[in-house]
Amino acid sequence: MFLYQLLKYEFASGTFSLIGIIVLPGLAFGALLLAPFLDQGPGRRPHQRPVAVGMMLLGLAAVMWLTYESSSHVDWETRAEANKPIPPSAIEIDKEGPGYAIYEGNCMSCHGEDLTGGPAAPALIGTEHSAEEIAKIAQEGIGSMPPDQFQGTDEELKQLVDFIVSVNEGAE
Ligand code: HEC
Numbered sequence: 410m411f412l413y414q415l416l417k418y419e420f421a422s423g424t425f426s427l428i429g430i431i432v433l434p435g436l437a438f439g440a441l442l443l444a445p446f447l448d449q450g451p452g453r454r455p456h457q458r459p460v461a462v463g464m465m466l467l468g469l470a471a472v473m474w475l476t477y478e479s480s481s482h483v484d485w486e487t488r489a490e491a492n493k494p495i496p497p498s499a500i501e502i503d504k505e506g507p508g509y510a511i512y513e514g515n516c517m518s519c520h521g522e523d524l525t526g527g528p529a530a531p532a533l534i535g536t537e538h539s540a541e542e543i544a545k546i547a548q549e550g551i552g553s554m555p556p557d558q559f560q561g562t563d564e565e566l567k568q569l570v571d572f573i574v575s576v577n578e579g580a581e
Pocket residue numbers: 515516517518519520529530531532533535536537538542543546547551552553554555558559560
């Protein structure tokens with residue numbers, strides 16, 4: 410993480426990215442290689458080797474500080490919430506009922522066999538939309554979802570929406 414954090418600073422990114430990628434890490438690792446030569450005192454106790462110990466402490470402090478900086482600016486909780494996996498076992502989908510048959514015919518090609526979404530469409534499990542909104546979206550589309558995806562009677566639309574809502578309730 411500390412190397413990535415380095416690349417966030419202006420003096421080490423953009424036009425200066427070579428500084429962040431090569432020069433600064435190169436100096437640090439170069440110093441590590443040179444440490445035995447820079448500090449040739451015969452003493453073996455830490456206080457008798459101020460240069461080597463100082464370089465090591467500086468390196469350690471830099472690694473810890475940069476790593477801390479890189480992770481402290483991330484809102485981990487929001488990120489975890491957004492990426493929360495849906496355990497397949499938690500989802501009960503009644504594939505025998507009429508709702509699923511309608512879903513299969515109208516929505517499944519994009520939203521996936523298990524309502525978990527596909528390459529081009531989001532999951533319908535965990536949707537924030539209410540039943541009324543889902544019915545409206547099925548007829549009028551939303552964003553990049555084209556309109557008129559649902560073909561059928563009002564009764565079938567209601568069954569479809571009830572089905573999606575019930576799967577969502579089961580997944581909570
Ligand atoms: C052609 C592919 C396609 C089909 C078929 C399709 N959808 Fe969608 N749907 C999408 C895409 C793409 C989005 C994302 C739209 C956006 O946010 O820009 C979406 C979004 C949605 C959303 C909002 C999801 C959310 O939480 O943001 C709902 C609800 C929805 N679709 C319901 C349905 C229903 C019900 C059907 C069947 C009647 C259906 N869709 C059929 C492509 C499709």
